[in-house]
Amino acid sequence: MARPRGPRFKVARHLGVNVFNHPKALKRGVKNHKLSDYGQQLLEKQKLKAYYGVLEKQFRRYVFEALKSRGNSGDVLVQNLERRLDNIVYRLGFGSTLRQARQMVVHGHILVNGKMVNIPSYRVNVDDVISLREKSRKNQIFADNFSAIQLNVKYLEKDVENFSGRLVRIPLREEIPVDLKDSKVIEFYSKN
Template structure:
């Protein structure tokens, strides 16, 4: 299965943003910011923001373009709809609930069958979780010390649209998030402008 790979720290430096949330990546990202402060064309600024958003969620170009097309076709603010679709991915919500330390790890957990949605195994990272769905770590996987450490030390992961039940290693997707609640530094309007010429 295709996935976004590559050295995380180099990607953060190139994008000038810590898209992976790793503490060590912060220094690399700040070094990249100096380079990205150079005068960019409108196209260059839009392209950089698109690459940042893709890196945040670990989505390849073809799949990302599908999310953009869907957001453009639906009623509402295109940028907000795009972020909501990405935020509702199963791998992202596994990360948001604190079971994984990164999107990459969350994707791996889903691929390997560790995650249940409404008590059914789902091994598709891009699966769109609906409001009210319950995400649970499979009981046999709860003894894994990596997952335990991630979940029990998840204070910084808390978002208001995901309600955690730590005792049962589960969470409910409570509601569609508001834009200001989504914890990413991005100008999604620039991403929409980038694709408006091609989609």
């Protein structure tokens, strides 16, 4: 499974946004450069890829799927990325970071509607129940993460007693906690 590797905090400083949601990511100063229109589009694309930990080939598929959709392409793109299983597992608080959440999915700790799914890019549908496997509930790290991390999005529902959560509805673009101009990403790919 391919995934982004390398210096995360350096990437966050370059993008100027704490895309990894880590307290130390932006400790050092961020350099502000005057960017051309193309440079701004490229930066927004890199930001969105970093938020969700997606590589270029897979990201292009998400973009072209969004371009073919009926709704606002930028909104659809971010909504589809937000509904990735690894991201939902992270938002529910099973993992303290997106990388940890992805690892939990790949190692088979997560169930979707009672069935084990180990594909991080699996798209969660409305009313799908995401839960922690029975064996994995004994793992203290997972239990601590899930009970300690507060749910801060309205489109998810969390059931702490049953170690589960549910996608209540498709998230609205303004509810998704990513700081970027998705129209720039769409412009970047519309030229190609």
